[in-house]
């Protein structure tokens with residue numbers, strides 16, 4: 001029985017950390033849908049955003065204003081990306097855009113380190129990485145408060161974003177652009193504004209993910225790689241699918257924890273870092289369109 | 301047609317290049333009187349779509365550019381506008397191949413046409429009802445995913461979507477493409493109704509010369525970027541050369557106006 005409870009604990013911890021992968025993957029999906037490019041700068045955006053946030057806090061700005069200032073900064077980054085990188089490259093091939101996002105990633109990493117230095121920072125959100133007593137008493141499970149908070153925040157943001165796509169005018173515009181940018185433009189949907197929206201949303205997602213991850217492991221360069229775990233998530237979920245990003249994130253989160261705990265010892269530990277990529281390769285071999293790879297609808 | 305006060309669109313001697321080198325239009329001059337349906341006829345590659353995109357400013361996104369001549373629409377010189385500006389000015393293009401948003405529902409497709417307008421929920425609802433009056437066939441399918449509707453329905457969605465922008469002028473690019481004659485007739489009836497009841501001026505690109513001229517007031521025939529012939533729809537329908545070349549009553553070996561003119565001058 002305790003064996004089983006332990007397994008549940010591992011899965012729960014995995015699912016909770018998976019929601020954060022889902023959220024970051026959602027940032028990728030948005031940009032992928034709007035501009036058909038994989039945004040390699042997303043990892044750098046996570047690093048940049050949370051480093052900026054910590055930087056503002058170090059200047060003595062309180063938590064909440066610092067958060068909103070960083071949100072504004074990320075919107076500004078989105079704006080500059082649209083104006084200086086994407087707009088001039090509009091109508092170029094997808095490969096060109098991909099290279100541009102890789103370049104943007106280096107620029108953001110460089111800027112962040114130039115502005116705020118290279119040493120690892122601590123970020124204290126006031127939430128400990130300790131089990132919650134209530135859950136121990138009632139369910140007999142050890143669930144970390146930080147894991148639970150991160151999971152709930154990510155789930156909340158995913159819900160808000162999903163509702164926005166479905167029910168707001170901007171959301172409708174975004175879905176239209178994702179389907180056919182030319183047709184969207186022909187009826188007066190301004191592609192520029194949609195791009196700006198998408199990059200801003202990805203920026204805010206990056207900030208939140210960076211804060212949650214940074215609170216656990218310190219604000220450091222390794223966050224870039226952590227964010228790139230969205231890549232296996234998307235291979236599993238399908239690049240253009242929002243539900244795919246969500247489910248893919250949960251699968252990666254849960255499976256990497258389970259594999260780490262049960263298989264890790266045989267590989268000398270720390271397989272969390274690469275296990276998701278192995279899983280992704282299996283998908284590439286056997287189901288390249290991902291679980292939710294969208295049916296291509298043929299236009300008559 | 302001369303330029304008079306009632307001209308909504310006047311294209312004057314335009315030349316269009318793609319990628320700065322490929323010349324697609326050479327000297328296209330045409331005008332659309334307010335409230336009229338004007339047909340732009342010609343075979344594949346003649347330059348019909350290019351002409352429409354020059355007007356709607358959709359050319360820029362295909363690396364095309366108007367390199368000579370001018371376009372005037374409703375008192376505006378069309379130069380540095382983008383498609384969003386044009387839609388705000390009341391000019392909407394329905395692109396060739398319908399281009400519905402496949403993953404959106406039929407109704408979401410139509411509502412997306414109102415993106416450039418600031419409407420309340422209730423106003424959108426009213427506008428929708430008004431538009432469904434013209435497009436009964438798609439009203440029943442409002443909740444279906446647009447990608448799974450038929451070609452005729454998609455053409456209706458595309459026109460309905462454009463109408464949601466409350467245009468003064470529609471640019472229709474080959475609405476009959478790939479549709480059965482009965483559906484083509486249905487769509488052209490709607491187009492004429494929109495023209496008459498809503499007062500929308502229409503520039504219509506078509507390869508289906510017969511249907512287009514039967515529904516238009518005036519027509520232009522273009523080949524390889526040149527206007528070869530123009531006239532009232534009636535006169536074009538009666539024209540011997542048009543009959544021979546575009547209405548399927550063709551002698552062998554003569555494929556276009558240029559050949560005919562060459563033969564006649566020889």
Ligand SMILES: Nc1ncnc2c1ncn2[C@@H]1O[C@H](COP(=O)(O)OP(=O)(O)O)[C@@H](O)[C@H]1O
Pocket residue numbers: 318319322323324342343344345346347348349350351362
């Ligand atoms: N995006 C483009 N880039 C380069 N050439 C083009 C492009 N679009 C059209 N053309 C060329 O311009 C000419 C006119 O094409 P188009 O306007 O599409 O004709 P139509 O609509 O009458 O079939 C053709 O020779 C075509 O190959």
Ligand SMILES: [Mg+2]
Pocket residue numbers: 345348349350396473474
């Ligand atoms: Mg065409």
